[in-house]
Amino acid sequence: MSKKNAILAAATHLFSRNGFKETSMSELTRITGAAGGTIFHHFKNKEDLFLNILKNVQETILSAFREHKETAGYKNGIEMVEGVITFYLDLAGVIEDQFLLLHRHYPYQMAETNTVCRSYLESVHNGLLDIFEEGISIGIEDGSVKVKSPRNTAMVLFAMVDGVVRLNTYNLYHAGSLYNDLMASCRKILTNE
């Protein structure tokens, strides 16, 4: 179990930081201390290793949000949406590698031909959108949110928040000081008119 987890951990980091093709099995053996044969004993091939990691990413992120939703206890819809967004920004900093992997193009390209990969990605994105949408719908009922389409608004909000996270990882400009403006924009989208 030890070597297998070491391989998973190192591969998660390397795939996220450097990409799939750019990560070599020999680099993996060097870092983990595991022999080449050991990796292929635990994982059918490189793609299988990648899928195992993607599965971990999906489970980690979704269960983090599931736990957050249970413990947070928001009193109305807009508070929930804002809390979820704040949690999203925090989480993206805590488990950077997992989010970085989802910001790479490779998984989505692989999803075009690999149904397992596609199901993991759909699960993550739909799961996150569901949480956004749930907060919006609750907000519409309790009057704290006023929008036309909850699902579409959830998608726009997600695109905005995820876009900020992504631009933040490319440190072209320091988007860290963007939190207040981001939350203000969210509130405007959710409340006015």
Add this chain to the structure above:
Amino acid sequence: MSKKNAILAAATHLFSRNGFKETSMSELTRITGAAGGTIFHHFKNKEDLFLNILKNVQETILSAFREHKETAGYKNGIEMVEGVITFYLDLAGVIEDQFLLLHRHYPYQMAETNTVCRSYLESVHNGLLDIFEEGISIGIEDGSVKVKSPRNTAMVLFAMVDGVVRLNTYNLYHAGSLYNDLMASCRKILTNE
């Protein structure tokens, strides 16, 4: 010139669609009909070829916006911002490859060590942000826009619009029908409060 342009065109497509490492020079020779030596006659190495393409992307996108700004003729700030966003969405569909290249992780990774690459990326992003910010600032002066920080608002808006474009290219969900909600969200961010 003919072969050189063929190489540039094919490489733009392959680097965008498949990535840098995933694109082989032999694939490039097969598609263009150019011999291996010919590619390295025109470009010092694979990275140099990539940088030439990135330079083209930067020039193409920025000049497209420059021309758009000259011919559009908006009467106030908010109309300009909305027009620019609409143009951004259109352009992302017209020159898909160029935008896809900027949505890949590889260029930003290369920018960490390559100053030329970094300058191209900074030029594109800063140029686009400048246009967004200009519209916002004009809007503040003419009263059509009400926000605190023009630059930060420009960054949030850009993250949102670019996020939608990116999620659209991964066809996990059909974000094409998001236009109206996206523009409504923009208007809310720019006008209320």
Add this chain to the structure above:
DNA sequence: CAGCCAACCGAATGATCGGTCGGTTTTTTG
């Protein structure tokens, strides 16, 4: 203790990679 199986090893393999080089063809120039 015997037998078994999963974990682990590392040398070997064939394919493919980016890049080189000496030579030929085409274009430009004086």
Add this chain to the structure above:
DNA sequence: CAAAAAACCGACCGATCATTCGGTTGGCTG
């Protein structure tokens, strides 16, 4: 038209790649 320059060719190179395989180890079971 001659000669220089630029474009182009394709065989070749060493390095690296993902993957294989025969064999060793170590812990569990009966």
